[in-house]
Amino acid sequence: MIDKKHLDYLTSIVGIENIKSDKAHLIAFCYDATRTRFEPDAVVFPRHEQDVSDILKYCNEHQIIIVPRGAGSGFTGGALPANGGIILSLERHMNKLLEIDMENMVGVVQPGLINMQFQKAVEEVGLFYPPDPASEEYSTLGGNVSENAGGMRAAKYGITKDYVMALRAVLPNGDIIVAGKKTIKDVAGYNTAG
Template sequence: MDSKHIKYFENLIGKDNAKFDKAHQIAYCYDATKKRYEPDGVLFPRDENDVSAILKYCNENNIIIVPRGAGSGFTGGALASSGGVVLSFEKHMNKILEIDMQNMVAVVQPGVINMDLQKAALEVGLFYPPDPASENYSSIGGNVSENAGGMRAAKYGITKDYVMALRAVLPNGEIIRAGKRTIKDVAGYNIAGILIASEGSLAVITEITLKLIAKPKFKKTAMGVFPSVNSAMNAVYKTMAAGVTPVAMEFLDSLSIKAVEQKFNKGLPTDAGAILISDVDGPNLDVIDGDLAI
C-alpha cells in the first residue's frame, strides 16, 4: 500500500489502530473456511465517525474495504480476497449500549459477542434467541451481515427476525439509519432488511437495535431412541404436524452415536438406529410435559 495512505490512516485513528505489519496481515488473513488472503492492513475504528472518514477516503482512492467481525464465518465475507484493508470492530466498537427493559430492545455495536448479549439479556429476565454454533465468539455485526441462524431457529427464527433498526455507513462516508425501534414499522423501503446478509458489500453496520423477548420460564430436554433413521424423521414430522415446535432437535444416526459414545462415553444406546434429542420450553411444566408426550 502507498505510504501516503498508511500515513493518512495513522493520522486519522492513531498508529495503535492502523496496522500494516506482517503479523497483523497474517492474523487477519483467514476465517473459518481456512482460506488465506492477506490484507494490506488492518484498521480498528474507534467510533462511527472513524468508519465514515475511512470509507470516504477509501472510496475516493479506490481502496478495498473488508468489514470483519470475529472471522468465524464460512462464506468468506471477512476475507480480503482482492487485498485492501480489513475494518475490524473487535477492539473498540464492541459495547452493549443499552438494554431497554420496557420496550424490550437492545442497542449494540457490531463487535459485541453474541453470547455476551444473551447473558446480559438473561440477567434482566429477557431473551435473545439467535444462537449460531459460533455464539461464544461470533459478533453481532457478523451475525447480522451473514443473517446467522442456530439451533433455536425452528421455534424462534434467525437473526433477521430480531433486527429492528441499523445505523450504517455508505461507501461515500454518508451515515444512515434504517428501521425503527418499534414493532410496527410499515412505512417506506425496508433498507435494514436489504443490509441484513449483505456481508458488508452495501454498507458498514455501526449500530444494531435488536428485539428481545421474555425469558422462557421452564425448559426440558428429552431423548428419543428409534430403530431407524426413517422412523426418527417421521417422528420429527409428526411432532411439527401436531403443533409442537421444539426449541431445538438434534439428530444422530447410528454412526454418529457410536462415534460420540467412543469419544465421550455418555451412555448413549449404541445399538439404536437413530436418536433425537429435543429441547422444549414454555410458560409452565404442564405445557412442556404435554409437548414432550406428543
C-alpha cells in the first residue's frame, strides 16, 4: 500500500479529481485482455506532459511503481500492476489529435488518442493511417506503439513501428526527451526513434 503522504503529494500534482483510490476504480483498472487481475494502489489521470514528468520524478525518487495504461486491451499483461503501485491512465485527458501536418503528411497526437479516431481524422483530409489492430475502435495509439500493434493491413502496409516518425517521451526520472522528427531522414548518429 502506498502511504497517504504519497497520495497527497500526487494529488497536489494532478488535482483531487484526477486521482482515485476507491475500490470501484481499483477494480476497474485491475485487468487487461488477459483477464488477469492485479489491483493497483491508485489510478492517476495526468492532464498533460508536465504532470507525467512530475509524477514519474516523484515516484522514481520514492520507489513507487508506475504502470502506464491506455485502453487496457493488451494481451501481454503490460498494463497490469502485478506488484501494486500507480496506474498512469492516459485515456482521460491526454487523448487529443494535436495537428495534421499536410506538408509532411504527419499527425501529431497524444498517447491516449483512440486508433480509429485518428484513422477517421486523417482520412477526412485525404491521408491514410494503415495500422489496424482488431482493437482499433478502443485501443490507444500509445498502447499501439508500446505493443507495436498491427492488423489485417500489416502484410501490405506494415505495422505501428513503420509509422512512428518521432516521439516525445518521459523517462523514469521525469526527464522529457524528443527522438526523431517529421522527416524520414533526420539523423547522422543513432536513430533513437527508429
